[in-house]
Amino acid sequence: MRIACVGGGPGGLYFAALAKRLGPAHEITVYERNAPDDTFGFGVVLSDETLGGIEHADPHVYAALSAEFARWDDIDIHYRGDVVTSGGHGFAAIGRRRLLQILRARCGALGVEVRTRTAAPPAAELARTHDLVVAADGANSATRAAHADAFGTTLDRRRNRFMWLGTDLVFDAFKFHVLETPHGVMQLHCYPYATDTSTFLVEMHEDVWRAAGFADLAAEQDPAPGASDTESVARCEKLFADVLDGHRLRPNHSRWQSFTTVRNATWRHGNTVLLGDAAHTAHFSIGSGTKLAMEDALALAACVHEHDTVAAALAAYEDERAPVVASTQRAAQASLEWFEDIDRHVGQEPVQFAFNLLTRSRRVTYDNLRLRDPEFVARVDDWFAGQVAGGGDTASDAFGAGTGPGASPPTAERRPPMFHPFRLGPTALVNRVVVSAMDMYSAVDGTPQDFHLVHLGGKALGGAGLVMTEMVCVSAEGRITPGCTGMYRPEHETAWRRVTDFVHEHSQARIGIQLGHSGRKGSTRVMWEGIDQPLAEDNWPVVAPSPLPYRPGVNQVPRELDAAAMAAIRDDFTAAARAADRAGFDLLELHCAHGYLLSSFLSPVTNHRSDRYGGDLRGRLRYPLEVLSAVREAWPGHKALTVRISATDWVEEGTTAEDAVAIARAFARAGADAIDVSTGQVTPDERPAFGRSYQVPFAERIRGEAGVPVIAVGAIASYDDVNSTVLAGRADLCALARPHLYDPHWTLHAAAEQGYTGPGATWPTPFRAGSRKPPTGRTDGPRPRLELLEGRTGTGTRHLRWRPGGGH
Numbered sequence: 106m107r108i109a110c111v112g113g114g115p116g117g118l119y120f121a122a123l124a125k126r127l128g129p130a131h132e133i134t135v136y137e138r139n140a141p142d143d144t145f146g147f148g149v150v151l152s153d154e155t156l157g158g159i160e161h162a163d164p165h166v167y168a169a170l171s172a173e174f175a176r177w178d179d180i181d182i183h184y185r186g187d188v189v190t191s192g193g194h195g196f197a198a199i200g201r202r203r204l205l206q207i208l209r210a211r212c213g214a215l216g217v218e219v220r221t222r223t224a225a226p227p228a229a230e231l232a233r234t235h236d237l238v239v240a241a242d243g244a245n246s247a248t249r250a251a252h253a254d255a256f257g258t259t260l261d262r263r264r265n266r267f268m269w270l271g272t273d274l275v276f277d278a279f280k281f282h283v284l285e286t287p288h289g290v291m292q293l294h295c296y297p298y299a300t301d302t303s304t305f306l307v308e309m310h311e312d313v314w315r316a317a318g319f320a321d322l323a324a325e326q327d328p329a330p331g332a333s334d335t336e337s338v339a340r341c342e343k344l345f346a347d348v349l350d351g352h353r354l355r356p357n358h359s360r361w362q363s364f365t366t367v368r369n370a371t372w373r374h375g376n377t378v379l380l381g382d383a384a385h386t387a388h389f390s391i392g393s394g395t396k397l398a399m400e401d402a403l404a405l406a407a408c409v410h411e412h413d414t415v416a417a418a419l420a421a422y423e424d425e426r427a428p429v430v431a432s433t434q435r436a437a438q439a440s441l442e443w444f445e446d447i448d449r450h451v452g453q454e455p456v457q458f459a460f461n462l463l464t465r466s467r468r469v470t471y472d473n474l475r476l477r478d479p480e481f482v483a484r485v486d487d488w489f490a491g492q493v494a495g496g497g498d499t500a501s502d503a504f505g506a507g508t509g510p511g512a513s514p515p516t517a518e519r520r521p522p523m524f525h526p527f528r529l530g531p532t533a534l535v536n537r538v539v540v541s542a543m544d545m546y547s548a549v550d551g552t553p554q555d556f557h558l559v560h561l562g563g564k565a566l567g568g569a570g571l572v573m574t575e576m577v578c579v580s581a582e583g584r585i586t587p588g589c590t591g592m593y594r595p596e597h598e599t600a601w602r603r604v605t606d607f608v609h610e611h612s613q614a615r616i617g618i619q620l621g622h623s624g625r626k627g628s629t630r631v632m633w634e635g636i637d638q639p640l641a642e643d644n645w646p647v648v649a650p651s652p653l654p655y656r657p658g659v660n661q662v663p664r665e666l667d668a669a670a671m672a673a674i675r676d677d678f679t680a681a682a683r684a685a686d687r688a689g690f691d692l693l694e695l696h697c698a699h700g701y702l703l704s705s706f707l708s709p710v711t712n713h714r715s716d717r718y719g720g721d722l723r724g725r726l727r728y729p730l731e732v733l734s735a736v737r738e739a740w741p742g743h744k745a746l747t748v749r750i751s752a753t754d755w756v757e758e759g760t761t762a763e764d765a766v767a768i769a770r771a772f773a774r775a776g777a778d779a780i781d782v783s784t785g786q787v788t789p790d791e792r793p794a795f796g797r798s799y800q801v802p803f804a805e806r807i808r809g810e811a812g813v814p815v816i817a818v819g820a821i822a823s824y825d826d827v828n829s830t831v832l833a834g835r836a837d838l839c840a841l842a843r844p845h846l847y848d849p850h851w852t853l854h855a856a857a858e859q860g861y862t863g864p865g866a867t868w869p870t871p872f873r874a875g876s877r878k879p880p881t882g883r884t885d886g887p888r889p890r891l892e893l894l895e896g897r898t899g900t901g902t903r904h905l906r907w908r909p910g911g912g913h
Contacts, residue, residue, distance in 0.1 A: 106128065106131045106132070106236040106237060106409075106415075107131075107132045107234070107235040107236050107237075108121075108124060108131055108132070108133045108134070108235060108236065108237045108238075108239065109133075109134050109136065109225070109231045109235045109237070109238050109239070110133065110134065110135040110136065110239045110241055111136055111225040111228065111231070111238065111239065111240050111241060111242045111247075111248055112135075112136070112137065112225075112240070112241035112242035112243060112246075112381075112383070113135045113136070113137025113139075113205075113209075113219060113221065113241075114205070114241060114243060114381065114382075114398065115149070115201075115204055115205065115208060115381075115395050115398055115399055115402075116241045116380050116381035116382075116395075116398030116399060116401055116402045117135055117137075117239065117241030117242075117380065117381070117402075118135060118205065118208035118209060118211075118212055118219070119166070119208055119398075119399050119402040119403070120239055120241065120380060120401075120402035120403075120405055120406055121133050121135050121212050121217045121219075122163065122166070122208060122211045122212045122215055122217060123162060123163060123402060123403060123406035123407075124405075124406045124409060124410075125212070125215040125216060125217050126163060126215055127406060127407075127409075127410040128409075128410060129215075129216070133217045133218065134217075134218045134219075134220060135212065135217060135218065135219045135220065136220050136223050136224065136225035136226075137219065137220065137221045137222075137223065138222065138223065138224045138225075139221065139222070140221055140222055141209065141221050142202065145201075145269075145357070145358050146201045146269050146357070147200065147201060147269060147270070147271045147298065147302070147303075147304040147305075147357065148175075148198045148199065148200055148201065148296060148297070148298025148299070148302075148303070148304040149198060149199055149200070149201050149204055149298070149395045150196055150197070150198045150296065150298075150392040150395075150396070151170075151197050151198070151199075151395065151396055151399070152195075152197075152392075152396055153195050153197075155396045155399060155400055156170075156171075156197060158399075158400060158403050159399065159403070162403050162406075163211070165211060165214075166207065166208065166211055169207045169210075169211075170199060170204070170207060173199055173203060173299075174197040174198065174199055175197070175198045175199070175296075175297045175298050175299060175300075176195075176196065176197050176198075177196050177277065177278050177279065177296075177297065178192050178193055178194055178195055178196070178278075179191070179192045179194070179277075179278035179279070180192075180194055180278060180279045180280075180281070180463065181278045181279070181280045181281070182280075182281045182283070182455075182458070182459040182462055182463075183280060183281065183282045183283065183348075184281075184283045184451075184455050184458050184459070185283075185285070185451075185455055185458075187455040189455050189456055189458075189459035189481075190278070190481070191459065191463055191474065191477070191478050191481045192477065192478045192481070193476070193477030193478045194279070194477060196279060196296065196392075198296055198297065198298035198304075199298055199299075200298050200299050200302065201395075203299075204395075225242070227251065228240060228247075228248040228251060228252070228377050229251070229252075231377075232375055232376050232377050235376070236376060236415055237376055237378070237409065237415050238376060238377040238378070239378055239380050239405070240377060240378065240379050240380065240383045241380040241381050241383060241398070241402075242383055243381070243382045243383060244365060244367055244382040244383070244386050246379065246382070246383035248377065248379070248383065249367075249369070249379055249383050249384075252374050252377070255371075255374040256369040256370065256371060256372070256374060256379065257369055257370025257371060258367070258368070258369050258370075259367075259368045259369075260365050260366070260367060260368075261365060261366040261368070262363050262364075262365045263363055263364045263365065263366065263388075263441055263445065264310060264311050264363075264445050265308055265309065265310055265311065265363070265364065265441070265444060265445050266308070266309060266310075266311050266314040266319070266361045266362070266363060267306060267307060267308040267309075267361070267362055267363075267364065267389075268306070268307050268334070268337065268338075268341070268359050268360065268361050268362065269304070269306055269357070269359055270304075270305040270306065270307065270338065270341065270354045270355065270356060270357075270359050271302050271303065271304060271305060271354070271355035271356075271357060272295075272302070272303050272305040272349060272352050272353065272354050272355060273301060273302060273352050273353055273355065274303055274305075274349055274350065274352035275297050275299075275300070275301060275302070275303055276295050276296060276297045276303045277297070278296075279294075279295070279296040280293070280294075280295040280296070281293065281294060281295075281462060282295065282345075282348050283447065283451065283458075284344075284345075285451060286313075286317070286344070288313050288316040288317040289309065289310060289312065289313030289316060289317075289448065290309065290310070290313065290447050290448045290451055291307065291308070291309040291313060291317075291344070292307075292308050292309065292444060292447060293305065293306065293307055293308075293345065293348060294306040294308065294389070294390065295348075302355070305354060306389065307341055307345075308444060310445060310447075310448070311363070314361070317340075317344075318340070319337055319340070319361060322334065322336040322337045322340060323337060323360070323361050326360075332358075332360075333356035333357070333358060333359040333360060334356075334359060334360045334361060335356065337359075337360075337361065338354055338356045338359060341354060342354050364386075364388055364389070364441065365386065366386055366387075366388070366434065366437075366438070366441075367382065367383075367384070367385055367386040368385060368434070369384055369385065371423065372384045372419075372422075372423050372426075372427070373419040373420070373422075373423060376415050376416075376419075378405065378419050378422065378423075380398065380401045380402060380405060381394075381397065381398030381401055381402075382394060382398065384401070384430070385397065385430045385434060387430075387433050387434050387436075387437035388437040388438070388440055388441035390437070390440045390441060390443075390444055390466075391433070391436055391437050391440050391466055391468075393433055393437060397430060397433060400426070400429070401422075401426055404422055404425050404426050405418075405422045405426075408421040408422040408425065409422075432796075435794075435796040435797075435799075436466040436467060436468045437466065438794070439465060439466050439467055439802070440465050440466040442802060443461075443462070443465035443466075444465075446806070449805075449806065449809045449810065450462075450809075452809075453834055454488065456484055456485050456488045457485065457488065457489070457832070457833065457834055459485075460474075460482075460485045460832055460833055461833040461834060461835070464829050464833055467797055467798050467826075467829070470825045470826070470828075470829045471521075471522070471825055471828035471829040471832060472825040472828070473825075483519075485832060486519060486520070486521075486522070486832075489522055489525070489832055490520065490525070493525045493526070498525070498527070498837075519860075519861070520861065520863055520865060521824070521828050521856075521859050521861055522537070522827075522828045522831040522832040523536060523537045523538060523824060523827040523828050523831055523839070523855070523865075524536045524537070524856065524861055524863065524865025524866055525537065525831075525865065526570075526865065527570070527837055527838060529571070529692070529745045529747070529778055529779055529814065529837075529838070530745040530746070530778025530779065531742070531743050531744065531745055531778070532615055532691055532692055532744060532745035532778075533615075534570035534571055534615055534838070535570045535613045535614075535864070535865055535866075535867070536568070536569070536570040536852065536865040536866060537570060537827065537831050537837065537838050537839060538568070538569040538570050538571075538827060538838070538839060538841065538851075538852045538855075539569060539570065539571045539572075539573060539816060539838050539839065539840035539841070540561075540564040540565075540567075540569045540571070540572040540573055540840070540841070540842075540845050541573060541818055541840035541841055541842040541845075542573040542574060542575050542576060542619045542694070542696075542749075542840075542842075543575055543842050543845075543846070544575040544576060544585065544586075544589065544632070545557065545560060545575055545588075545590075546586055546588030546589065546631035546632060546633075547588055548588055548589060548590040548591070550581075550591075550594075551578065551581065551584065551589070551590060551591025551592075551593065551594060551597055552590070552591070552594070552596050552597055552600050553590050553597070553600045553601060553604065554600075557574075557590065557600075557604060558603060558604050558607060561574065561604050561608065561616065562604065562607045562608060562611070562612075563849045564614075564845055564849055565607075565608040565611070565612040565614035565616065566611060566612050566849070566850070566869055566872070567845065567848075567849045567850040567851055567852055567853055568613075568614075568850065568851075568852030568853035568855075568856065568866050568867070568868075569614055569845070569851075569852045570613075570614060570615065570838075570852075571614065571615050571616070571617055571692065571838070572608065572614050572615070572616050572617070573616075573617045573618075573619055573694065573840070574590070574601075574616070574617065574618050574619055575589070575590060575619065576589070576590075576619050576620075576621040576696050576701070577589075577590045577591060577592045577601075577618050577619060577620055577621070577681070577685075578590065578591045578592070578593070578620075578621060578622060578623065579591070579592065579593060579620055579621070579622055579674070579677040579678050579680070579681040580593050580622065580674070580677045581593065581645070582627070582645050582646070582647075582648075583621070583622035583623050583624075583627065583674070583677065583702070584623060584627060584628075585623040585626060585627055585629060585701075586629055586630060586631045586632075587631070587640070587643075588631045589623075592618070592620065592681040592684050592685055592688075593677065593680070593681060593684075597684070598684045598687055598688045599688075601618070601685070601688040601689075601690070602687075602688045602689055604616070605688055605689035605690055605691075606689060609689065611869060612869065613867055615691040615692060616689075616690055616691055616692070617690060617691060617692030617693065617694055617745075617747070618685045618688075618690040618692070618693055618694070619693075619694040619695075619696050619749065620678060620681050620682065620685065620693060620694070620695060620696060620736070621695075621696030621701050621702070621703070622674060622677070622678075622696075622701060622702035622703065623647070623701050623702065624647065624648065624649050624663070624700070624701050624702030624703075624704075624705050625647050625648070625649035625653065625654065625655050625660065625661075625663040625700070625702075625705060625711070626647075626655050626660075626699075626700055626701055627645070627647045628640055628644045628645050628646075628647050628661060629660070637655060637656065637659075637660065637789075638659070639659065639660055639661065644661065646661070646663075646664060647660075647661050647663045647664070648663050648664050648665075648666050648670065648674075648702070649663035649664075649665065649666065649702065649705050649711065650665065650666060650705055650706045650711065650712045650713075650714055650718065650719065650728075651663075651665055651705075651711065651712055651713040651714055651719075652664065652665045653711060653713065655700070655788075655789065656789055665714075671718075671728060671731075674702070674732075675731060675732050675735050676735075678695075678732050678735060678736050679735045679736055679738070679739040680739075682736045682739040682740045683739050685740075686739075686740060686741055686744070690744075691744055691745070692744060692745040692746070692747065693736065693740050693744065693745075693746050693747075694746075694747045694748065694749055694781060695729075695732065695733055695736060695746070695747070695748045695749070695777075696749050697729050697748050697749060697750050697751075697768075697772075698749040698750050698751040698781075698783045698786070699749075699751060699783065699785070699786035699787065700751070700786050700787035700788065703728070703729045703732060704750070704751055704787060705787070706718065706725055706726075706727075706728045706729055707725050707726065707729060707750070707751075707760060707768060708725070708751070708754055708759055708760050708787050708788075709725065709758060709759060709760070710754055710756060710758060710759045710760075710787060710788050711787060711788070712725050722764055722767055722768070726768065726771050729772075730771060730772070730775050733748065733772060733775045733776065733777065734775055734776070737775065737776035745778045745779070746776060746777055746778055747777060747778060747779045747780065747781050747816065748772045748777045748779075748780055748781065749780075749781035749782075749783055750765060750768055750769065750772070750780060750781070750782060750783065751765075751783055751784050751785055751786065751787055752765035752782050752783070752784050752800070752803035752804075752806075752807065753765065753784045753785065753803065754784075754785060754787045754788055754791060755784065755785045755791035755792055755793045755794075756788055756790050756791055756792070759787065759788065759791075760787070762803060762806060765782070765803060765806075765807060766806060766807055766810045766811050769782075769807045769811040769813055769815075770811045770813070773811060773812075773813040777813070778814065779813060779814040779815060779816060779837070779838075780804075780807055780811070780813055780814075780815050780816070781815075781816040781818065781840065782800065782803050782804035782807055782815050782816065782817060782818065782836075783800060783818050783819065784800050784803060784819065795820070796820065797820050797821075797822060797826065798817075798819065798820055798821050798822075798826055798830065799819055799820055800817065800818055800819025800820070801817045801819065801821070801830055801835050801836060802835075804816070804817040804818075804835060804836045805817075805834075805835035805836065808834070808835070808836060808837070814837040814838075815836050815837055815838075816836065816837070816838040816839070816840050817830055817835065817836030817838070817839050817840070818839075818840040818841075818842075821839050821840070821841050821844075822841075822843075822844060823844075824855035824858070824859065826839070827839040827841075827855075852866060853866055853868055853872075853876070854878075857876060857877065857878055858878070862876070
């Protein structure tokens with residue numbers, strides 16, 4: 106094959122070396138426009154996983170890198186005069202220039218032609234004369250730009266400014282310095298990569314950058330390519346003199362930049378393929394750029410070797426790498442957003458701030474940190490326990506000594522964060538786990554059946570602190586489907602009382618009712634017959650703030666509500682609230698999310714009214730607040746009241762995160778004890794950024810800015826996620842849905858797997874015999890009967906060792 110590599114960075118060079126090693130007959134040319142000793146950036150960090158792949162693919166490259174790595178295990182977080190250290194992280198770094206030298210030397214030894222100071226011909230031209238064109242020309246790829254439509258390129262320019270610098274101060278760990286300056290919060294990312302040099306990366310929000318005068322300095326500097334912003338470098342030396350301790354900063358093409366996340370719908374176009382930053386970028390705060398590029402190179406070289414055609418090889422390469430990159434980009438997005446919003450976190454105590462920083466990407470978690478550094482996690486646990494005991498975390502001591510059916514005596518053992526109690530307004534909860542509201546579509550004329558008793562009763566027996574009903578509709582016309590439950594007839598109240606009595610008699614759980622009205626999303630089939638699809642017959646009319654169907658041409662055009670109809674629905678809510686109290690519920694949640702009636706008043710996508718109930722956010726809030734105020738008056742003061750909201754509509758013209766904070770504040774002022782923070786489902790045009798715990802940042806923002814307790818929901822899948830979310834201060838409670846469908850005893854099993862037997866997770870007395878995980882059969886294979894050692898005896902004969910217990 107004739108192969109052209111556009112770009113002689115780590116990814117392009119490594120691919121060329123691997124491809125040549127696998128196919129010595131290939132004719133491979135690397136085009137690099139810079140000189141051999143030119144380089145941008147400073148140290149490159151590689152993970153143990155990446156190094157393992159390099160070791161197996163090319164031991165020569167691995168040996169050369171290993172001989173020069175700077176290695177360290179600790180991360181030091183310098184914040185508000187404290188230094189919090191977490192160990193066991195295992196980093197390896199090398200200078201980018203040295204990395205390129207090693208890879209060029211390997212290419213030379215294998216017979217790859219590397220043309221430095223040579224701009225590559227256009228990719229289209231190369232594609233006509235080569236079998237394969239590898240575009241490894243970086244984040245500003247000319248190859249990608251020339252075929253942007255074919256690749257489906259999107260570029261997301263972020264809000265922070267940063268500058269790569271070096272320093273002759275050699276750090277002994279990876280160090281984050283978080284500095285609260287008169288201009289705003291600035292952060293430093295620092296790590297060693299050679300015996301005499303460290304990377305010193307300066308980052309801050311663009312508003313802080315401007316307030317500190319850096320924008321003016323940058324405007325005065327020489328815009329020539331490769332020139333450093335010397336005035337800004339000098340200013341940084343003064344600003345960070347305490348950190349540098351007399352040492353100097355070393356610029357190298359150092360200018361202020363804004364990070365751009367590069368994404369492509371596909372990485373291949375004909376026989377041209379994108380690699381590394383040309384295909385994707387991930388924020389530097391998770392140290393992923395060079396790592397991803399070299400992993401891409403390894404995968405592409407292997408696929409080219411394994412497949413008979415270029416088309417098949419490129420398809421296999423993208424299939425292999427795209428999911429890995431997407432996962433990394435999700436983690437990087439969470440990390441970069443954390444640093445963009447760092448001013449929201451700086452009010453935390455140093456030890457919690459450090460935990461929050463370390464777990465920001467959601468890849469490093471509570472359990473992961475406990476494996477790496479149990480002493481650090483124990484310190485954070487102790488701090489959190491002190492906050493709970495002192496009331497600093499809105500905790501309740503109602504369950505501190507172990508009360509309720511089958512309660513265990515107090516223990517001195519480690520208590521995971523999820524098993525600390527919490528006081529939700531006036532209502533005490535035994536732990537931080539909530540069984541989220543899940544529509545079951547199994548009612549008859551609104552009346553819950555035995556199914557609901559078993560479903561909700563079983564979840565309560567499973568150990569959660571709070572169990573929520575599905576959305577219970579306040580009228581027959583307010584149902585989503587014919588199978589939805591209601592609270593508008595006497596028989597509904599009686600049937601619900603049967604459920605609440607069971608929960609109170611047999612568990613420590615509190616049970617909450619979620620009241621709502623379907624609005625324009627009503628009169629549809631049950632989920633498994635066609636979600637959001639209209640009924641085939643017996644449809645009932647639907648209503649909304651504006652006559653806009655959920656799906657034009659599919660769903661009904663709703664009737665626009667007038668004042669009399671709005672008053673009647675408000676009264677339906679208050680009547681349902683009084684009935685819910687009589688039915689024995691401990692908590693009431695007003696459903697103002699997911700595009701149902703009250704939610705559709707809040708969103709500008711669904712509320713196009715021109716009267717006092719539309720227009721700006723104040724107008725759109727008016728009716729939901731009227732309903733909440735009426736419900737608050739009808740609902741007893743000694744029972745908690747929460748509101749579920751959609752914190753974003755996931756469309757540009759919809760509700761924003763900023764709106765969500767204002768909405769939460771308004772609901773809290775009107776009497777809500779907490780906000781249950783969900784997102785989306787308001788419009789079918791939504792494009793959610795789905796991923797593990799993807800809605801938690803919205804909850805964290807509301808908790809921090811609105812100062813109200815929050816319940817986090819959204820793909821929180823493990824007890825590790827719950828512990829991480831609660832301990833980092835991102836939410837007070839975590840609501841899980843599907844995990845409880847998979848395992849009704851999810852909370853109790855989470856306690857068993859963590860070795861916790863305290864009052865935060867009490868097994869019902871009849872179940873106590875099952876509180877230990879049952880033994881299982883062997884999962885390991887039989888031990889080998891014979892082991893051949895590599896060494897030899899003194900006579901030169903191979904030495905055989907017989908393993909005891911193998912039968913011989």
